[in-house]
Amino acid sequence: MEEYARIRQESELGIPESERTTPLRQALLLRLGVSVHPLAGTIEEEYQKAFYLDFMSDEITEEIGSPAEARLARDSESYLLWIKLDAMPNWLLRVPLTELTHNEFKPLFINSLLITIFLILGGWGFIRWQNRPLKNLESAAISVGNGVIPEPLPEKGTTEIRAVTTAFNKMARGIEELETDRRLMLAGVSHDIRTPLTRIRLATEMMSETDNYLSEGIIQDIDECNDIIAQFIDYLKPVDRADFSNISLNEMVEELRRALKIYEAGGPLESGLDQDILNYTFDIDLKENLPDIYASYIPIRRTLSNLLVNSKRYGDKWIGIKTGVSDHNKKVWISVEDNGPGIDDEQMQKVFEPFTRGDTSRGSEGTGLGLSIVKRIVTEHNGSIEMSNRKEGGLRVKLTFDAYHK
Template identity: 45%
Template sequence: MKRVRFSPRSSFARTLLLIVTLLFVSLVTTYLVVLNFAILPSLQQFNKVLAYEVRMLMTDKLQLEDGTQLVVPPAFRREIYRELGISLYSNEAAEDAGLRWAQHYEFLSQQMAHQLGGPTEVRVEVNKSSPVVWLKTWLSPNIWVRVPLTEIHQGDFSPLFRYTLAIMLLAIGGAWLFIRIQNRPLVDLEHAALQVGRGIIPPPLREYGASEVRSVTRAFNHMAAGVKQLADDRTLLMAGVSHDLRTPLTRIRLATEMMGEQDGYLAESINKDIEECNAIIEQFIDYLRTGQEMPMELADLNAVLGEVIAAESGYEREIATALQAGEIPVRMHPLSIKRALANMVVNAARYGNGWIKVSSGSEASRAGSVEDDGPGIKPEQREHLFQPFVRGDSARSTSGTGLGLAIVQRIIDNHNGRLEIGSSERGGLLIRAAAGAPDAGADETRRGELIAPAVSCSGCCTIKAGQARLFHLAPVSAAVLPPPARRPLAYRYTSQNSQ
């Protein structure tokens, strides 16, 4: 059974909750202190005075301090009643006068009984003007004494409530503003860390806020600079290695051109090996290049996809398509998206059994997928499929570096997209690319809305001569194309637009 979390996750919510809790505890403590040391003593004194008044009014004789018995004249008693606003009611008349709305208070009844020396019932009626105290004493059990508290008004408590509420709101608002200011550098740090995770090195963050936060920001800036330097050194190293490797490969190619016709099959085999070496070198460079600056522009996803299909649909390879009708404008780096799509198609062709399908999503979803009919990938292996040099079980018997899908992942990440892996309709591999929300902390030139569309493998794709004008048949990177792609080909392409 999953445990339910009641505590907030963010430091902002936790700090705000802590301040509100402390404020509430402070108010409750203040209330208890005022109640026990101010209100209750005053209430006891009030009960004592009220008991003296009732005793005087309910008896005919009063005992003075010197022990003398004083007879209270009825006229004097009536005058006191009038001045104090005290009224006497029978049980039936008291109900009609407001006793039915009065609430019994055991605490006041006990105190009044102690003062009067016998059982006493006290009820309090709260009306619009002022509270009223109703008393029934043992001195006159059939009479209710109505004592209005004219000096206490119902509206006297409204300012106290308003002031207390205003203090609470000011305290909570001030705490909220303070925490927001304190957490602002942490939010900037979070956005920058997400960029570094996608392979994008942000500019140095401004160091501000608390001293501890400034120290963390300073350490992050040093780390980002180190990561950038490491990436630059790696790129420079790979560029140097590729240059040094291509020099002997070029000499070997020239040597094969000088071989006799009787060694033509051997020269062709050597040239194929040279092309494969060049493709591997290009893949390494492409993998390093995907993390660099990529200026974005608004382009039609279907048009970019059509160029890739046109370039990849030769050499006995047929590609079924399900392109969304009309244009799908997406903010992207077209060359990088072409490279990613080409890698996805080549991956489907290499490990599938001949069926490839390329489809694009609607303008609203801006998503796509690539399917094949190969053996597929086990669910437990899919999580690691986009890591560099990681290959599925079905791919270990074929040539390759294991960088094709890693390049796709880096390109999609740089466009703020998301890659998903599943099973295709024919049991093979399905790779789906969905658009991601632009990162508020990222630079405007790095924002992307979608990446690749769907690709599947099948042999039903040809290019009609009349449709060739719809696509610009731009060359595709040699890192993702087999050797025959370097020779001119006549393409035939049939597009099946989805309705």
């Protein structure tokens, strides 16, 4: 109050303002504890360790019209504000914030921490709630890709997610109806075509012995037609995942070996193999303790039969069969090899297309669906197929599946 009265008196006497207020500013700075320190030694180290205040630096710069830098430090009881001005490059202003103690910041810190935790948990829960329908949609889409039509998904979530889920459910039902219609069509076509062929065969077998040369040709043509029909049906018929179980590829090859021994001893010949199969040399190399695969037995057996027919057709009385593992026992593979002329590299991928019979070096017999059926079955089992020419000559086809570990 004394300083204020003195300044008022000096104002009435006409003393300039700068001279009147200087003592007051000095007294105010002294009472607030503001001090000036050289930017050196421990003072400089303390300043460098302090927390930079971006907003306050901008405010001070705007207020004084000169670049300034503000930093916040903490001593044993309260906080300190360090201010560095470009106008005083080698000096620092030290402003003690005695009104701001650590205890006053604890409730603010705790409340801020709790709010942050609640926001994180709430955001995580909201995102999880939003993503659950998308996860279900992803799993259902993978199932449809594998040939399994899932149950209709619950139409929950935001408007956009509900719209996508509704569209997906309609698509899945449409695919299921198309699959049902295709199965009915296959059954009908097979019956309607084979019935007249059977009648023609019966009529041909009743022909006189003098027409044997003619009847034998007709019967052979009928058998070829039946084989073609069977190939078409095998190509179009999807794999039923309800028939999946753990299967041993080694055991499947051993069954082939036993079938050959039975035929060699005068027993019946397994379907898909010709009578001159005994003239072939089989080089079989099976991996011990081979993991099983999770698959449908009949389609996988059909792929092996198709590969054997191809190797027999184009090879020179030698067939190699091998099994093994890869990718740290996560993958199981089986390969079928022959010693024929092989296939040009440019034709490797084309032979898997329907009605493609390979290049001229391997002839042009068959319907051109054998390898297409193999690739389709392998793909529906989430497997892969690889074709390559052997260094010794001939072709090598390798099928790889996921290992089934109990």
